[in-house]
Amino acid sequence: MGNVATRKRPGCHHTARSDENEEEEDGPARKRLRIAENHTENEYQKLAFKSRLQKLKNCRPHLKRRTYKVEEAETANRKEFAIPWFEHLFLPEFPTRSVINEKSFILERQLGRGSFGVVYCANAIHDSERKFAIKMQEKREIISKRAVLQVKREASIQRLLPAHPFIARTYSTWQTRTHLYSLLQYPTGSTGDLFSIWRQRGSLSEAAIRLIGAELASAIDFLHRNDVIYRDVKLENVVLDQWGHALLIDFGLAKKLKQGCSTGTICGTLQYMSPDVASGHTYSHYVDWWSLGVLLHILLTGIYPYPNSEATHHANLKFIDYSTPIGCSREFANLMDRMLAVSQTHRLCSFTVLHAHPFFRSINFSKLEQKDYTPASEIGNAEYDTYQQNDETLDDALFKENYDFDRFDYFNDRF
Numbered sequence: 001m002g003n004v005a006t007r008k009r010p011g012c013h014h015t016a017r018s019d020e021n022e023e024e025e026d027g028p029a030r031k032r033l034r035i036a037e038n039h040t041e042n043e044y045q046k047l048a049f050k051s052r053l054q055k056l057k058n059c060r061p062h063l064k065r066r067t068y069k070v071e072e073a074e075t076a077n078r079k080e081f082a083i084p085w086f087e088h089l090f091l092p093e094f095p096t097r098s099v100i101n102e103k104s105f106i107l108e109r110q111l112g113r114g115s116f117g118v119v120y121c122a123n124a125i126h127d128s129e130r131k132f133a134i135k136m137q138e139k140r141e142i143i144s145k146r147a148v149l150q151v152k153r154e155a156s157i158q159r160l161l162p163a164h165p166f167i168a169r170t171y172s173t174w175q176t177r178t179h180l181y182s183l184l185q186y187p188t189g190s191t192g193d194l195f196s197i198w199r200q201r202g203s204l205s206e207a208a209i210r211l212i213g214a215e216l217a218s219a220i221d222f223l224h225r226n227d228v229i230y231r232d233v234k235l236e237n238v239v240l241d242q243w244g245h246a247l248l249i250d251f252g253l254a255k256k257l258k259q260g261c262s263t264g265t266i267c268g269t270l271q272y273m274s275p276d277v278a279s280g281h282t283y284s285h286y287v288d289w290w291s292l293g294v295l296l297h298i299l300l301t302g303i304y305p306y307p308n309s310e311a312t313h314h315a316n317l318k319f320i321d322y323s324t325p326i327g328c329s330r331e332f333a334n335l336m337d338r339m340l341a342v343s344q345t346h347r348l349c350s351f352t353v354l355h356a357h358p359f360f361r362s363i364n365f366s367k368l369e370q371k372d373y374t375p376a377s378e379i380g381n382a383e384y385d386t387y388q389q390n391d392e393t394l395d396d397a398l399f400k401e402n403y404d405f406d407r408f409d410y411f412n413d414r415f
């Protein structure tokens with residue numbers, strides 16, 4: 001897997017240019033980051049000291065005034081250098097002084113675990129009715145896995161995105177000496193993530209899949225229209241509220257990518273990875289529609305569409321032996337055939353085509369975005385018999401298999 005991480009492949013020119021633009025935009029912050037990355041903490045402190053000395057030399061040599069100036073100079077310096085290296089690294093995405101901070105909340109319970117820390121459900125101290133999800137990540141872990149830029153990118157993408165009914169909002173981010181914090185939208189009366197729900201209840205009804213699928217499609221289309229490719233659509237990254245509405249979480253693999261441009265990093269969760277990503281060629285936003293197809297297929301049939309449950313490397317993924325689900329409606333079967341077609345010529349690769357597909361004909365997407373439908377009333381009414389198919393069944397351990405650790409190697413230079 002190591003060679004996967006460091007492999008260089010050509011990206012499109014536009015992508016490269018858009019990355020450059022990103023660098024230009026936050027120039028000073030990047031410069032500080034570069035200084036911080038190129039120096040050890042000791043060297044960094046020496047640099048800070050030298051600069052402070054220089055500023056003191058520039059002060060007037062009148063004693064009283066000098067004393068005064070020393071204080072003034074130190075305050076001025078503090079803005080630029082007195083922030084420890086461990087904090088500088090995560091600026092400006094995670095501010096050091098934030099009005100909202102960890103003291104503004106009471107942690108209630110753990111919701112889940114991520115690669116670098118824990119996500120808690122929390123109550124605001126001054127408003128016990130309001131619940132939030134607080135993601136608390138350890139800086140030490142992030143630095144040791146060389147994922148600083150990835151974490152910063154995730155925070156900036158999420159914070160800059162306009163609000164959408166089916167995407168978890170990031171309200172605030174901040175840092176302490178040891179941890180990064182993200183204050184996230186918590187789905188009201190959450191019933192957990194789609195993976196846990198699917199595991200508890202088994203297959204969902206087509207009516208429920210139609211609504212959840214339409215909500216996720218609306219979220220994915222919104223991301224694409226905002227020049228973001230998500231790259232990690234899977235059951236674990238969708239949480240439901242008490243009415244069964246979907247909320248997309250975890251932007252760890254998302255990337256700013258202008259429509260029409262392509263990128264080439266091999267990343268994602270193996271069982272949801274499209275043939276285009278796995279092949280190592282460049283790809284674009286359409287790969288998210290493939291992953292949504294896999295998710296919908298699992299929700300109905302309980303199995304992966306292709307025999308990849310045991311794959312541990314993208315080169316081992318097989319895109320053969322697909323068979324149309326049986327025992328479901330003709331519309332759903334056709335949707336699966338289209339979304340999971342290996343050939344791009346036959347594949348459903350856009351929201352426009354999905355929106356017009358007979359399976360979603362009964363959905364009014366404007367009403368859907370107003371949350372006029374209630375998926376919860378359809379969840380648990382499964383008519384589909386999973387025993388009809390005796391293909392490979394899902395194994396929890398394998399289901400969780402993904403590139404979590406490998407992917408961080410290549411984030412730093414070319415993600």
Ligand SMILES: Nc1ncnc2c1ncn2[C@@H]1O[C@H](COP(=O)(O)OP(=O)(O)OP(=O)(O)O)[C@@H](O)[C@H]1O
Pocket residue numbers: 111112113114115116117119133168184185186187190193236237239249250251252404
């Ligand atoms: N906004 C949220 N509301 C409810 N639960 C959440 C929320 N965000 C995260 N969780 C829970 O916490 C778990 C871990 O969160 P998340 O996947 O965002 O962390 P991560 O560090 O990005 O993980 P990963 O290693 O998968 O990238 C999720 O699987 C989910 O159960």
